[in-house]
Amino acid sequence: MKAKILLFFLVTGIISGASSQNTIDLTFTAVNNGAYIQLDSIKVMNRTQSGSVMLYWPDTTLAYQITPGDQLLYIGYTMNYPVGVGSITKKEKEFQLFRSTPNPVREQSVISLYLPAKGLVKMMVSDIRGRTIANVDRELDEGPHSFRFRPGDEGIYFLTAWWNGIAQSIKILTEGPTIGTKCKLEYIGSNHDKQSLKQSQLKSGFVVQESGILDTTDHDTAYTFQFATNIPCPSTPTVTYEGQVYNTIQILSQCWLKENLNVGTMINGSLNQTNNGIIEKYCYNNEPDSCTKYGGLYQWSEMMQYTTQQGVQGICPPGWHLPTDEEWKVLEGAVDSQYGIGDPEWDLNFKWRGYDAGTNLKTTSGWYGNGNGADLFGFSGLPGGIRDGDGGFYLVGFYGNWWSSSEISYGRAWRRNLGYYDPGVYRYGGNKTSGFSARCLRDY
Numbered sequence: 001m002k003a004k005i006l007l008f009f010l011v012t013g014i015i016s017g018a019s020s021q022n023t024i025d026l027t028f029t030a031v032n033n034g035a036y037i038q039l040d041s042i043k044v045m046n047r048t049q050s051g052s053v054m055l056y057w058p059d060t061t062l063a064y065q066i067t068p069g070d071q072l073l074y075i076g077y078t079m080n081y082p083v084g085v086g087s088i089t090k091k092e093k094e095f096q097l098f099r100s101t102p103n104p105v106r107e108q109s110v111i112s113l114y115l116p117a118k119g120l121v122k123m124m125v126s127d128i129r130g131r132t133i134a135n136v137d138r139e140l141d142e143g144p145h146s147f148r149f150r151p152g153d154e155g156i157y158f159l160t161a162w163w164n165g166i167a168q169s170i171k172i173l174t175e176g177p178t179i180g181t182k183c184k185l186e187y188i189g190s191n192h193d194k195q196s197l198k199q200s201q202l203k204s205g206f207v208v209q210e211s212g213i214l215d216t217t218d219h220d221t222a223y224t225f226q227f228a229t230n231i232p233c234p235s236t237p238t239v240t241y242e243g244q245v246y247n248t249i250q251i252l253s254q255c256w257l258k259e260n261l262n263v264g265t266m267i268n269g270s271l272n273q274t275n276n277g278i279i280e281k282y283c284y285n286n287e288p289d290s291c292t293k294y295g296g297l298y299q300w301s302e303m304m305q306y307t308t309q310q311g312v313q314g315i316c317p318p319g320w321h322l323p324t325d326e327e328w329k330v331l332e333g334a335v336d337s338q339y340g341i342g343d344p345e346w347d348l349n350f351k352w353r354g355y356d357a358g359t360n361l362k363t364t365s366g367w368y369g370n371g372n373g374a375d376l377f378g379f380s381g382l383p384g385g386i387r388d389g390d391g392g393f394y395l396v397g398f399y400g401n402w403w404s405s406s407e408i409s410y411g412r413a414w415r416r417n418l419g420y421y422d423p424g425v426y427r428y429g430g431n432k433t434s435g436f437s438a439r440c441l442r443d444y
Contacts, residue, residue, distance in 0.1 A: 025220045026062045028055075030211070033228035033250075043342070054114075056098055097161045097168040104173040105151055110188065111170070112146045113161055122162040123147065125172075125185055127154045134185040145187070152183035159185075210341045211252035212330035213444055226253045230378040233442065241317040248442075249378040252334050254327070255442035258380055260295025260402075263315055270391040272433065273302035279315050282387045282435045284396050294384030294396070297435035300403055300413045310405040316440035323441045325406035325414040325427075332425055335360040335377050352424035359423045368397045368420040381418050387435025401436040 030037040042055035042062070055062055095116060100109040115121065118141050125134040133152065149172065151157065157172040211225045228234065233248040233255035240246075247258040264279035266288060273280040281296030283289075303322065304314045314322045323331075333341030336357035345353055352358070361381045362373030368383070375381075385396030397420070404414040408429045415436055417426035430436060 022218075023063050024218065026217075027220075027222040028060045028062075028225065029222070030225040030227055032226070033231065033234055037227050039225075056096075095163045095166050095168070097159075097170060099170055100149060100159075100172045104175045105149065106175040108148055108150045109172070110146055111149055111159065112144060113163075114144050115140055115142050115163060117142050117164075119164050121145075123185060124160050125149070125183060126158050126160070128156045128158075133157065133183045136185050136187065138187055146189060148184075148186050148188050150181070150184040152181050154183070157183070209252065210334050212334060212341045213253045214324070214327055214330065215444060226250065228252075230376070236442065239317050239320070246317075249380070251331065251377045251379065253444075254331060254334070256331075256379065257320070257440045258378065260382065260384060261298075261315060261438040261440060262291050262295040264296060264298075266291065266296075269387050269393055269435070273299045275301070275306045282393075284385050284387070285393050290384075290396070294382050295437055297384065297387045298403070298438050299435055300430070300432035303403055303438050304405060308407050310407065312405060314405065315438065320440040320442050322403070322405035323439065325404045327441060328402075328404055328414075328416055328427075331361075331379075332357045335379070346427075349427045349429075352419075352422055352426050354424045356423045358418050358425045361425070362400075362418050366397070371420045372423065382437075383418070383420060384437045389431050389433040401430070401434075402439055403430070403436045 028039060028042055030039050039057050039060060041057065042060065094114075096114045098112045098114075100111050102109055113121070119139070121136075121138055121140050123136045123138075124132055126132050133154070136147070149157075149159070151172070151174045155174050157174070158169055159172060160167055160169040209227055209229075211227055213223060213225065215221070215223070226234075228250050229252050231250050232238070233250045236248050236255065238245050238247055239257065242263045244262060249256050249258040262281070264281035266283050266286075267273065267280045269282050269286055273282075280302055281291065281298060283291035283296065284294060298315070302315070304312060307314075310324045311321050311327075313320065316322055329346040330341055332346050332354055333339060333343060336354045337360075338355035339345040339353075339357075356374075359372050359374050360376040361379045362371060362375060363380050363382055364373045364375050365371075366382055367373060371383075373381070381400050381402075383395070383397045383400045385394055385399065386401050387393055399420065400418045402416045404416065406414045408414060411432055412429035413432055414427065415430040417428070419426070
């Protein structure tokens with residue numbers, strides 16, 4: 001039996017220039033296609049100042065103190081614990097023992113604790129009659145740590161953890177006694193370990209879900225995170241735009257068009273697209289059927305409709321926008337089985353990143369040599385090839401390339417690349433005169 005550990009990630013920017021300190025409340029909840037979901041933990045990361053803080057359910061409101069100079073704040077949920085954000089008003093330096101997940105437990109569950117300083121931790125599991133069933137003594141470093149619990153013959157257990165003279169206890173229920181099985185408590189590891197907790201939980205038989213939103217706010221805000229995936233976006237299963245019907249796909253808190261954009265008038269690949277009031281597109285090898293299959297290919301400026309403001313609507317339908325580089329990172333972390341949202345892995349460039357995000361984003365067919373696509377989340381990435389800056393067409397069937405709306409320099413912008421047999425996702429700067437595919441993301 002696999003249990004879902006619900007994690008969430010939010011990126012929010014605090015507007016700079018405040019004349020004095022001001023506290024705002026950020027409140028979080030979650031749904032799965034309309035059904036309420038209990039959040040497990042909430043992480044807040046300040047990307048500008050390289051700090052973070054954690055909330056754990058039932059604490060789902062964060063008081064954040066805005067000070068002059070605050071720029072970009074990420075808020076998300078993961079099982080990592082705080083490394084400090086300065087002005088966040090939370091008790092960050094306390095010994096804490098968190099509930100078993102799942103609880104009730106059938107086969108196994110994960111129990112996490114946080115140490116404010118290095119020290120000896122004693123953990124004891126007892127039954128309802130007070131008998132000691134299992135125990136662990138371990139010297140642990142400051143930070144978050146996780147243990148795996150396996151039940152035995154009893155229906156109710158009590159787990160107590162001691163550190164520095166402080167004791168905390170939790171009650172663990174089972175779905176039914178496991179006759180003939182011995183109760184076990186074993187150390188999994190620290191979130192400071194190189195292996196991500198997401199990976200260790202997967203190996204422990206759990207499914208980890210991370211959901212993310214990018215936002216900017218300077219006032220009290222309530223956020224609802226979506227945990228449905230691989231279904232049409234609730235309330236918006238299709239979008240009709242410029243005479244064409246597009247399907248939608250919900251990937252946690254992001255709602256994407258399921259197909260590449262195919263909007264505009266086809267022009268020959270030897271020509272540059274121009275700001276003439278008409279949306280222009282390239283079709284691979286100048287064949288209209290290629291646009292039907294793979295969508296159009298666009299130069300960055302044409303796709304952006306001649307603005308450089310990231311996250312604009314551009315050539316997308318109303319209510320949708322061109323994804324930013326950071327929104328691509330959220331998608332990658334959501335679909336990868338080892339590197340979660342906000343992991344430093346996604347900030348790398350000019351290399352294949354992630355463990356299997358590329359595999360999980362690609363279609364199961366249509367790639368050279370049948371590829372390795374699993375399409376686990378319904379993104380259905382296709383190998384549409386490119387229109388190079390010299391006017392030629394290359395690599396259809398081998399690679400798919402998608403623009404972001406984030407500019408690097410006057411002549412380059414961030415893009416994503418999926419390869420026919422590469423498990424990761426490549427992030428690097430593309431020449432704006434090249435022609436790549438475009439996807440749209442629904443406004444939050």
